[in-house]
Amino acid sequence: MFTGWSAHNIDAKGRVAVPARFRDVLKQKHGDERVVVTTSDRCLVAYPYEEWRIIADKIGRQSQVDPRVLAFRRYFISGATDCTLDKQGRVLVPPPLRELAGLDGQVLLVGMQSNFELWNKDRWYEERNRIQENFGDLSSFMAELGI
Amino acid sequence: MFTGWSAHNIDAKGRVAVPARFRDVLKQKHGDERVVVTTSDRCLVAYPYEEWRIIADKIGRQSQVDPRVLAFRRYFISGATDCTLDKQGRVLVPPPLRELAGLDGQVLLVGMQSNFELWNKDRWYEERNRIQENFGDLSSFMAELGI
DNA sequence: TTGCAAGTGGGTAATAGTGGGGAACGGTGG
């Protein structure tokens, strides 16, 4: 499980250090350090290679013409890039993804259990505030789950 | 059961002593001194490791794309950090969490029965005042529960 | 007073993160 946030600098070459505890999860649970980075709403999402395969396979079996499938492919699948960690445990974030998520200076690496997200720091705090304002909805949802 | 407050100093390295009576609960009820610290509204929350596992497992089994689940993960789960106590019975609070909860100087450790909270002292008194102002609503709610 | 338990502070070695030089690779244009 990936949990906890860390703030790291993205350097001039576009490299971001993956926190050691995330690397441990990759190695111990998945046996390698391959990750696939793709886009999400306001951030990037990094999946362990196998987790990604499961998702990609499911989509791969869908229609070639259904507009909803096409839309999902364009939005979610198309940006996916293999980003194996370098020997120092960093991912090189490709320029288009970097730009899309507004990654520069401080980047937050956010554990989301089965994957982790890469956030521009300001956007992350905006996101937190947004969630907090709608917390009423959330707490009733959590009650449904028995939390 | 964790009950009562204590004020402790957070030192230059970000360490806070956990009160001895909380440590006793951890040891006797849970067998170890592992705690998971995560974020909440205005403070941090520390869970005994097993308590946390139950919550995290429930969320972990939910959807990867449902916005409500994502919001809850981002808000509540993502900050969770393993903070095992050191030999002196202190937790090291990671810098991002420290910053979010505004922990510096005096920190209040507040027992909340199954877990305990870490508060910036000023925020804690603000929170108490806010509760007190709304006490009318509260007491009718309590009456419904038969208290 | 002495002794123990609880809290506080700081030194040090190991680990994690940062930054940059330079070789290797791949794409482009002549």
Added chain:
DNA sequence: CCACCGTTCCCCACTATTACCCACTTGCAA
């Protein structure tokens, strides 16, 4: 086909942070 250029990857060196110790202080109780 070859020369050039930009990107990626690997390596090394430096710095910051963390984990693990040990020592001091304070307060309570015997």
